[in-house]
Amino acid sequence: MDAELLEPGERIGILTGLTPAGEVGDTLAFAAGRVVDSAAADAGVGVDGTACHAVDATGWVALPPLADLHAHLDKGYTWTAFGQPEGSLDDAIACWVDHGENHTYEAIKAGARRHLVAALHAGVTAVRSHTNYHLGDDPLRGIRALIELRAEFAGIVDLQVVASPGPSDGPDDLGRAAIALGFDLVGGFPHLAEDPAADLERSAAFAEEFGLGMDLHTDETLDPASMGLAELAARTSHWPTGVIRSAGHCVSLSTQDAGTRARTLSAVAAAGVSIITNPLTNLYLQGWQHPVGTPRGIPPLREIIDAGVTLAAGGDNVQDPFNPLGNADMVDVAAELVMAGHLTPAEAWHISSSGGRAAFGLPPARGRVGDVADVVLVRAAHAAEALAERAPDRIVIRDGRVIAVRRRVVSSVLDLGRLQTSPSAPTSEGALI
Ligand SMILES: [Zn+2]
Known part of the structure; x- marks a missing residue:
């Protein structure tokens, strides 16, 4: 036929x-x-x-089928409902905080399902999604919705759920309650904390206590002093092979000198930390304060590959306050890895498919x-x-x-x-x- x-x-x-x-x-x-x-x-x-x-x-x-290693299914399709903020990461976070309390379980699940269906038809068969601990009553409603969708899409789109507490969510009562729901990976945003090292330690210790892997938003800032990637590598270097440790974004790596980048990437490779680049959102959110020579906010992809680090990619945000234009199609992400990340088209497809499968823990395809x-x-x-x-x-x-x-x-x-x-x-x- x-x-x-x-x-x-x-x-x-x-x-x-x-x-x-x-x-x-x-x-x-x-x-x-x-x-x-x-x-x-x-x-x-x-x-x-x-x-x-x-x-x-x-x-x-x-x-090879596509793999989206950094999504936020709990935020999808909220751009208009959340007031259409214009601007930086700080603006987007403020908008999220303002509207998050009213983001219902039903709305979260409907948006997340729409995202997964769009991803499936685009050829994405694996998605790793972060979800916040949501404001208001029932802070675990996002985690619960995603875990239910993980079962609904089983065997069709593999879904890993990352529970990502903010710096002020407190260590652990919520986290322990969420453990009982069965999420996959411990998340977090150390670069947003007053004490990033302490926040990293909190997440790592929590992951170790429950035998889980970890995927942290890491260095999502143009500040070259942000060294969370190196700290993550040092903190997890003794973890057994097969326990996932991933770093999403790694924006500050693009602003550091060559020697610092090389030392960090060498440690990252040795520690088995995978890097997940999110070009669409970083191009959108970073650089608003730099009207001249606007930085791209994309880590040095070629250097990451050459260092032997597992590199994957994510769509990150889909029509939400953090990116009004995402669409759940990793082909758009791969295209940006070529245009803004300077990879070849074949490399970009590889990172957006096989690289993602490796970071996810899936067998080669x-x-x-x-x-x-x-x-x-x-x-x-x-x-x-x-x-x-x-x-x-x-x-x-x-x-x-x-x-x-x-x-x-x-x-x-x-x-x-x-x-x-x-x-x-x-x-x-x-x-x-
Ligand atoms: Zn993210």
């Missing part, structure tokens, strides 16, 4: 005619949830007796024999075209099964059937005619 006709729920035995990209050639075969040599494909009938399709994927590339049978089919000639055009047509495959399809439908007075269109990225309508 033609890939154009695939629908959610259908199982795939073999894809042929792919445009080679990354580690995938023109054929990709699946059996029992794994990538296999094409001679061992499940085309025909799978192990569970369901039909496995042989699919003509001419015009499509198969790329590169399309190699033995990898899990998870890919996103993108109608494009290569990664650069996928990013440039934001590749509207995508088919999301997980465990060898189509779990989501997104198609662009266009129409016009032009007779698309008679127009010559590029075989690499035809419109849906053009391909169907």
Whole structure:
């Protein structure tokens, strides 16, 4: 069958005619949830007796599924309701504090579900989301909503929930109550605390007490004196391999001298700390006080990669006070890793997919024999075209099964059937005619 006709729920035995990209050639075969040599494909009938399709994927590339390692599902789609603040991180935080008390459990869950659905259709199969301890009655309503959604999306979009207390939320009564709900990682914002070192210690000790990993907002400031990344590496260097420790943002790294950056990144690599860059939000929130030579607020991505640090990326905010324009599509993030972060398109896709999976703790999905049978089919000639055009047509495959399809439908007075269109990225309508 033609890939154009695939629908959610259908199982795939073999894809042929792919445009080679990354580690995938023109054929990709699946059996029992794994990538296999094409001679061992499940085309025909799978192990569970369901039909496995042989699919003509001419015009499509198969790329690793996307992973959003820094989201705020509890804030999504609040931009208009929260008063549309204009400005810096401080402005956004103040707006959040002003309106947070009225942010209900129902609104949190509805926005978070909308975000996850949008992410799924974009090809994002793993999301790590922070959630605050919310103001007002029932401060754990965000954590509870996200944990419920984690179950709702199980096997479709993997969700890690990070409980992120603010500096004034107090150590631990709320945290201990939240533990009982079953969140995944301890979060926090040490750079916002009066005593960042003490705040880091509070989070790390709490994580250790409950045997959890940690993902901290780290150095989300242009102040070069903010050294939270190095402090996080020092504090967690003795943690066992496999216990997650991640640092989100790392903005101040972009303002420090080369020697400081090199020393910090060497320690970060040795400690097994992953860095999660959030280019969209940092471009938006940072630099409002610097009208001349406005800094980008993006850490030195090439140096991070070269140091051997696991680098992932996040969309961070979706139409909330911290970014009015986020859309849950990691392709937009990857595109910004090219434009503002100076990575190649292939590197940007890698960071936004495989890098995220590594930081999340998921097995590789590169399309190699033995990898899990998870890919996103993108109608494009290569990664650069996928990013440039934001590749509207995508088919999301997980465990060898189509779990989501997104198609662009266009129409016009032009007779698309008679127009010559590029075989690499035809419109849906053009391909169907
Ligand atoms: Zn964040």
